[in-house]
Amino acid sequence: MISQLSWKVGGQQGEGIESTGEVFSIALNRLGYYLYGYRHFSSRIKGGHTNNKIRVSTSEVRSISDDLDILVAFDQETIDVNFHELRNGGIVLADSKFNPTIPENVNVTLYPVPFTEIATELGTSLMKNMVAIGATSAILNINPNGYHEVVQDTYGRKGEKIVEKNMEAIKKGVEYLKDVFGFDRTDMYLEKADGQKRMFMIGNDAIALGAIAAGSRFMAAYPITPASEIMEYLIKKLPKFGGVVIQTEDEIAACTMAIGANYAGARTFTASAGPGLSLMMEAIGLSGITEQPLVIVDTQRGGPSTGLPTKQEQSDLMAMIYGTHGEIPKVVMAPSTVQEAFYDMIEAFNIAEEYQVPVILLTDLQLSLGKQTVEPLDYHKINIRRGKLLNDDLPELENKAYFKRYEVTEDGVSPRVLPGTKNGIHHVTGVEHDETGKPSEVALNRIEQMDKRLRKLANINFNTPVHKRIYHDHPDILFVGFISTRGTIEEAMERLENDGIAVNHAHIRLIHPFPTEELLPLVEAAKKVIVVENNATGQLANLLKMNISYANKIASLLKYDGNPFLPHEIYTRSKELI
The missing domain is CATH 3.40.50.920 (Rossmann fold)
Structure with a gap:
């Protein structure tokens, strides 16, 4: 028996590769296994090779494995591209429809299974992925009934008959491998898991959930890979908490809309990838000089320009620190696990409001889209801090004076009020200004305001840098x-x-x-x-x-x-x- 398994399914994008990996991995997660998954996918909507590599273990795993135990192939290209990863004694499960072949004189066993034919006999070729899951289950000695709950959740809205047909496809896959090939390799049986219930999610889901937990009720964003799942998650979830997501016309509008909503008192953010962040740079400078809280998520991908939009890279680092024109205080955070993505998103809102600065939460495609097992989140750790946000009890100002929204303070953080607060009237402008926000080009004032803003970074408190x-x-x-x-x-x-x-x-x-x-x-x-x-x-x-x-x-x-x-x-x- 084995305590750890590396499994990959591949084929053409748009033929159910993602759903195959989802049903397989979610079912194993619910059985108590730890998982770490990574999807390789094309930048095309349909077509092009795609695969999903999933590591399954009875103990915690946080990386992709070097090799591969089982490769499930829906076309010959999948074998040709991924065969080199298979270890000695590995297995290829391939749809016999395309007459699969593997290199000669290798210690790898090919099992051609009529995925498409079996599925078609059951009613539709679309269920070939369920047949493949069944064949995998026979190899690992997993009871096919363990998939019923996931199949019900995935296809239940289409009716009970569809659920039954998909379960039958899984069982047919098990039967074919055992009856036709007489499979009985106990060395491939997967050890039983502990049965504990854990979450299974991508980093983008954790970021979105962290935003909700932080009190954010508004997101403005424009779709872009690999950030779009944050917006898609919140489109479904945020209205349940009285919130809303607006898909803007571009990233410039998304960023400025987030700044405006934060000025009004809402906890707001936006999310994008490198090209979108390039468009936001001027607005990030606006956040810096007006000292409005702003949270931005940058999910890095391959660049420059459109580059490799669906591939892993960490090349936005310098741009996130030094990309804006002029000099403003800015915080850049970089969570390294899904759990940290959740907690750090909450902390990003706290820091943005406490220090009245833009905060960039920096992730990458692997963390944002890689799906992994997550221990239950501790909601008792959540602490909301809004900094120097004053209430309605402001002293009356003499001689119709304006509130010193940009007052020069020792720690660099000025008192903040929401628009409409009595005795809190002040200017807000993107040009240099005095303590009340009134435009000013006086040299001494410029020095005082610049020094005040830059003092904020000396006092940043981050628990585990x-x-x-x-x-x-x-x-x-x-x-x-x-x-x-x-x-x-x-x-x-x-x-x-x-x-x-x-x-x-x-x-x-x-x-x-x-x-x-x-x-x-x-x-x-x-x-x-x-x-x-x-x-x-x-x-x-x-x-x-x-x-x-x-x-x-x-x-x-x-x-x-x-x-x-x-x-x-x-x-x-x-x-x-x-």
């Missing part, structure tokens, strides 16, 4: 990464430790302002610092050099082909670097 796994006082390697590379780095660390190489790990969650004090002693203690990131120019490594120095011991481990890191890549390449 760096996630640390420190095992050694003077390690051979200190790995540094951000966002979705965390689990892959941790798996590579275990292999290096087994080789006698001492390894520590620092994963940065607060990108700007940079957590220099937290990282400096870790960098000083290490013989070699290896920065793992999905871009071509080593942006995170350059930030490390700018803020901490020690450039002579910092090395970059880069990948920018559109695919996420695999554990063996970090393991092998880091050994070469030391």
Whole structure:
């Protein structure tokens, strides 16, 4: 029996590959298994190779596996593209409709199963994915009845007959593998899970849920991969809490609408990807100079321009810190797990209001769209902080004076009132202004207002700016990464430790302002610092050099082909670097 499995289904986009992975993985999640999934999909609406690789385990997993145990293929291209991942003794389940072939003299077994034919006999070829799930279940020794609840949830709205037909397709897949091939390889049986109930979600769902928990009741956004699921989730859920989502005409409108709604007192945000953030830069500057809270989610993808819109990359980092014109205080956060995405989204709203600054929550395609098991969220941890938002009891101002909305304060944060508050009248403008908001080009006032705004960053309070796994006082390697590379780095660390190489790990969650004090002693203690990131120019490594120095011991481990890191890549390449 095995305690861990790597399974992949592939075919042409639009023929049910995603639903195959969904039904399979949700059912196993409900049985108590831990899962980590990653979808490779084309930027076309229909057509082009797509696959869904899912890792199943009886213990927690946070990365894609190096190899593959079972490949389910709906066309020959799936075999040709993915066969190299199969381990010795692996299995290919392929639709016999296309006469599948595999390379000769390899220790991999091909089982041609008439997925399409069996499904057609049951009423429609669309159910071929259910037949494939059934064949997989025979290999893993999973009772097909374990899928009934998921099939009911997925297809129940179409009627009970459809549910019964899909369940019959799963059982036919089981029967075919056992009756025709006599499958009885107990070495492929999957160990029983603990049966515990856990969530199973993508990072975008966690971000959207975090926004609701933070009290956000309005989102303005324009659709873009890989951010659209945030908007789609909230379109369904936010009205239940008295909220609304508006699909704007473009990202500029989305960002300025969010600023206006925040000015009115609502907790509002927008979400996009790199091209959309480029359009928002002027508006982010408006948020900075008017000191209006603003939360933006940037789900990174392959660039530049349209680039690789459905592929993994982490190349927006410098743009998110330095992209705006002029100089404004800004916070950039980078959650590394689905759980952190939920909690950090709440914290993003708190920081935006406490310090009256734009806050960018930086994710990447792997975290945003990769689906994984999540332990139950602790809603008792939620704490709403609105900073210096004053109530209606404002003192009456003498001589018809205006409220000092931009008052120069020691901590850089001015008192804030909502429009219409009695005795709170003030100007709001995108040009430089005095303490009441009145436009001013006086040199001394400019210096006072700039210094006041920039003082905010010295007081940012973020509970865990760096996630640390420190095992050694003077390690051979200190790995540094951000966002979705965390689990892959941790798996590579275990292999290096087994080789006698001492390894520590620092994963940065607060990108700007940079957590220099937290990282400096870790960098000083290490013989070699290896920065793992999905871009071509080593942006995170350059930030490390700018803020901490020690450039002579910092090395970059880069990948920018559109695919996420695999554990063996970090393991092998880091050994070469030391």
